[in-house]
Amino acid sequence: MSAPECAPLPVLLLLLALGCARAADVDVVQLKLAYNEVHTLLLNNSVEYILEFTPPTGGVGSYETMPSMVWLRSDGGDVAHPVLVTARQRAGAVTWQLPYELQARLLFELERTLCPDDTAAAGAGDAAACEGADERSAFSLHVSTACAAPLRVQLRVSRPDVWRLPFAAAVSVYASQAAPRVAHYEFAPEQRSVRVVASSASGACALLSVQNYSCPIAQTLADAATVGQRLTMVHSGAVEVMVALTRAQYALAAGATLLLFLSFYVLFGALVLAQRWPPFARHVRPRAVLAPREPAGSPSGAEAEAQAPGARRRRGSNDTYDSCDDSNSDEEYSAEPAERAAPTEHTAPTEHTAPTEHTAPTSQATPAVDAATSERTAPAPAPLTDSQGPFGLPAAPRLAELARRPTRTLRARSDRYLHTLYTVAVFYALPVVQFVIAFQIFLNVSGSLDYCYYNFLCAHRVGALSDFNHVVSNLGYLLLGALFMLQVRRRRRRRKRTPRHRDYGIPAHYGLLSALGAGMMVVAVLSASYHVCPNRLNFQFDTAFMYVLAVLIMVKIYQSRHPDINARAHATFGVLAALIATVVWGVLGGGRAFWGVFTAAHVFTFLLLSLHIYYFGQFRLEKESLALAASELRKGARPAYRARLALLVLGNALNWLLAGFGLLRQSGDFAGHMLMVLLGNALLYMLFYLGMKLAHGERLRWYAWALLGGAAAAWAPALYFFNAGSSDWSTTPALSRHRNHECRVAQFYDNHDLWHMLSAVALYLSFSALLTWDDGLSAVKRTEIPVF
DSSP: OOOOOSOOSHHHHHHTHHHHSOOSSOEEEEEEEOTTOOEEEEEOTTEEEEEEEOOOSSSSSOTTTOOOEEEEEESSOOSSSOEEEEEEETTEEEEEEESEEETTEEEOEEEEEOOOGGGSOGGGHHHHHTSOHHHHHOEEEEEEESOOSOEEEEEEEEOOSOOBOOTTOOOOOOOOSSSOOOOBOOOOTTOOOEEEEEEOSSOSOEEEEEOOSOSSOOOSHHHHTTSSEEEEESSEEEEEESOOSOHHHHHHHHHHHHHHHHHHHHHHHHHHHHTTSHHHHHHHOOOEEEOOOOOTTOOOHHHHHHHSTTTTSOOOHHHHSOOSOOOSGGGSOOSSOOOOOOOOTTSOOEEEOOOOTTTOOOOOOOOSOOTTTOSBOSOOOOOOOOBOSGGGOBSSOBGGGGOOSOHHHHHHHHHHHHHHHHHHHHHHHHHHHHHHHHHHHHHHHHOBTTSSOOOTTSOOOBTTBSOHHHHHTTHHHHHHHHHHHHHHHHHHHHHHHSOBOTTBSOOOOHHHHHHHHHHHHHHHHHHHHHTTSOOTTSTHHHHHHHHHHHHHHHHHHHHHHOSTTOOOHHHHHHHHHHHHHHHHHHHHHOSHHHHHHHHHHHHHHHHHHHHHHHTTTOOOSSHHHHHHHHHHHHHOOOOSOHHHHHHHHHHHHHHHHHHHHHHHHOOSOHHHHHHHHHHHHHHHHHHHHHHHHHHTTBOOOHHHHHHHHHHHHHHHHHHHHHHHOSOOTTSOHHHHGGGOOOOSBTTTBOHHHHHHHHHHHHHHHHHHHHHHTTGGGTTSBGGGSBOO
16 A cells, blocks of 8 residues: 655645544544554544553563563654654653654654663652552553544564673674664673673664663664764774773783883893993993093183184085075084083094993993904095085095084084974973863763774773773883983983094984984873874874974984084974874865875975985075086986985885875875875885995994894884774774774783884884994094995
């Protein structure tokens, strides 16, 4: 029978106005019907039904508290003149209508679960005490319609197949838009918390709602959005009802994490003490040439540089190859006293053994140059040569030609990185903390679990914090970053007490090294803040200072052999600001046009940077520079700097591949793509620097090799767990939950937690390798140290 329509047109509305009006006399039909049978009612506006149902006794569960399910289907009516069904029971009354609209669809069928009788108000208990069990569980349905056209209504009342959920056992239910399913879990006396886990083989999007045991039960999308906790899911989802672990489990997991990272402090302290033992000290003591002892009454190192002829004169590009800054700001004295000045030509340097700051062995007066302990095996290169390359550059540059700035100038430039990072971190982190606290409060008040992209299968609440484990796993960044800063500070203080000769070894850049440690600590704060409520609006909190660390690693490596022409702190952080702005644009407004523009800018920027690096900072985007570079290319002769060219060819190949990959994939997670680009370049530069050291006969000390090996051993599993992931904010909350998984370690940590801890160890060991891998050059003159 086709579904008749009530008043489809205005004309018919007039014609049927009298017909659809309530008749003066309405027949009320009362029936007592049985469970588990389909009953058919013929209905129009002249008849109403009052149907009474008494549940059968016995069966599964207690019939007094087990709810009833009502199934209804109508073959007529419309939204203006629906079939109204009111269920009246001891726990309350609820009304439904057929048909009804759901997501722009008109549905003529529904199935709903009534409230269990024990959810009734406590005040009704005295009155109900005198009633029999059957009367307490009985209920009635009132069925009526305002439509004059006859229609047919079918209904069935039954018990749910699944009502009480068992603990640690799976049950199967079928749900649809018209027929949601309700189940109940009752805590055992010894239980304090549980986690509700749902999984589905279907690709349909579902809503999982956890509500108090009360009446009415919210069973529509609109009603469920206002009560309890809720989340959307596709293949899997989980909701934590109270705390899922015991206090002992929390204490064990958090305490083990703290002890793990504190063990690095213990190991560092043990190495410092072991350096007092001469047999061990012999294996870690580097060779260094100290500054000469000055006669009594002679000016200090800083005063000597200040009194030297031309000390306040700005050096031009012919003197230092540094033409990118004409200000005198870099000539200011730093807060730390400068190293002692270099001796005059008639003064012989004092050869002495200086302790390394990574292992800090004791000092002993031994010759500085010893074939058995020298870290260079290649023959000494020729002395400085006249400029023969393009832009007036030397054909075979040595470190001495790129380290002519006064010591205090290089120190001030390096320290400026640390001071700038402090400033940026304070102004960046404080609003971040306020923002995520507001997010957590909103989550707790609203009850919607779709705002935050947790791994709901491994998210442990502590107080108002919904995901404590992903916050505490960032502890490694904080503690190991502080430990690295402590190591750098210790090395700096020892260098201050026993200054090195300025013509030997790699110039120290303690400010930039300290900035790496401080950056790790800021990563801890920002990553922990992000994981309070990870979502699309605060994604950059988790990656912003990872960009900073990747860029600072490359700057530090470049600064080791190019101290005079290295990038300034303000320029570096300006580039980082542009990168973060680009990431925000890519995530919030990305598309084909954006990826096309970004890919072109990526390739062009790296080409321009390659020319700048190849020509030692002398290349400019100007007519003269372009003409000279083109002239060198047209000559077709052997490249003047083959090692630099090899690095730049590899770098361009890597960046073109990454640019092409991003353009083809166009991932919604542009922040992850940018992090992959920066970390890939940082790793490539580290490998190139290490390879060039070995190619030039510069051997690393055993502890530097140990640090590099440990870093590689930590990076490999860290990257695996990072790619495995546990959520994905670039997609919908329901699809993100498909990546949720159970805890991997101690029933507390998941893949992303392991990424936090392993990457913290990997960064610390990598930074320590950067700190120590040039220790073998302490006794090598800068005129013999190649630039690459």
